[in-house]
Amino acid sequence: MKSVIPLLTVALSATVGVEVSAQANDQQKAVSKGEVLVLLSSENVMQLSDGKTAPTGYYLNEFGVPAKALIDAGYTLVLASPKGNAPSVDVNSVTPQYFDGSEQKMMQIQELVASLEGINDTLSLNEVIQNGLSQYEGVFILGGHAPLIDLANNKKVGEILKHIHNEGKPTAAICHGPIALLSAQVNPQTYEMALKNGGKAAPNQWIYDGYKMTIFSTPEEAYFESTLNDASLLYYPADAMSGAGSNMQYKEMWPPNVVVDRELITGQNPFSDDLLAEKLLKLLNE
Numbered sequence: 001m002k003s004v005i006p007l008l009t010v011a012l013s014a015t016v017g018v019e020v021s022a023q024a025n026d027q028q029k030a031v032s033k034g035e036v037l038v039l040l041s042s043e044n045v046m047q048l049s050d051g052k053t054a055p056t057g058y059y060l061n062e063f064g065v066p067a068k069a070l071i072d073a074g075y076t077l078v079l080a081s082p083k084g085n086a087p088s089v090d091v092n093s094v095t096p097q098y099f100d101g102s103e104q105k106m107m108q109i110q111e112l113v114a115s116l117e118g119i120n121d122t123l124s125l126n127e128v129i130q131n132g133l134s135q136y137e138g139v140f141i142l143g144g145h146a147p148l149i150d151l152a153n154n155k156k157v158g159e160i161l162k163h164i165h166n167e168g169k170p171t172a173a174i175c176h177g178p179i180a181l182l183s184a185q186v187n188p189q190t191y192e193m194a195l196k197n198g199g200k201a202a203p204n205q206w207i208y209d210g211y212k213m214t215i216f217s218t219p220e221e222a223y224f225e226s227t228l229n230d231a232s233l234l235y236y237p238a239d240a241m242s243g244a245g246s247n248m249q250y251k252e253m254w255p256p257n258v259v260v261d262r263e264l265i266t267g268q269n270p271f272s273d274d275l276l277a278e279k280l281l282k283l284l285n286e
Helices: 014-029 059-072 101-114 127-133 155-166 175-184 188-196 216-223 237-244 270-285
Strands: 034-039 043-045 054-055 075-081 134-143 169-172 258-261 264-267
Touching: 014 043, 034 059, 034 155, 043 216, 059 075, 059 101, 059 169, 059 216, 059 270, 075 127, 075 134, 075 169, 134 155, 134 258, 134 270, 155 175, 155 188, 169 175, 169 270, 175 188, 188 237, 216 237, 258 270, 264 270
Parallel strands: 034 075, 034 134, 134 169, 169 264
Antiparallel strands: 043 054, 258 264
């Protein structure tokens, strides 16, 4: 979020592309430890103040780094979104700064994500629910601002999270991904509307009330807003989470920060990708 670099369209070298794709395909075909449901937004345009908009989507490293760790550890990823469409990458995330400054690592992760089964045709949330939720060992929710559009207010997301919560299985969410946790209450749409209208929002039977967690912090969000040409978000995610009754835990801007409370794992910002993957695998393997 510190810089804007256009999405790379230059193809990977044949050697790197073949090696990464072959590795992902071979590992997906191997005997799996179980399936992890990956929740993505279906949207790529975010509404801002004064009728303005901004492009959005998932952050490449927030998706690809934990995805690689899960695949390497023997888990199978099942990709899902509200509409069951192909998710969009936020072009602001396609930059080496989120990959330890390494363009090669960035391109390898980009190729890995492109090779994932279902990346161009995710399951819809309806399909996920109809197929049964007991098969999943856990849930992983991506960041980027897109989850504010169609995950935070989505009753089907709430149904999925409630099931995983009741089973005591891990849920991990990074950066803006934790905003989706607000769907796990009786009236998530009413709560969101109150936030957008600037009134006092009152959650209703939120399953994560009192949990320690984190999300993209207010100072980090203010920095992002400074890049929006005098527009602003409709509400700040950090305020929405604390207002719902969570026990928010932050560090200073940009260093990794991951909070674990019971079965819930949350990461503060894009640089929390490796640590979040580590904590998720620890709970999955217990």
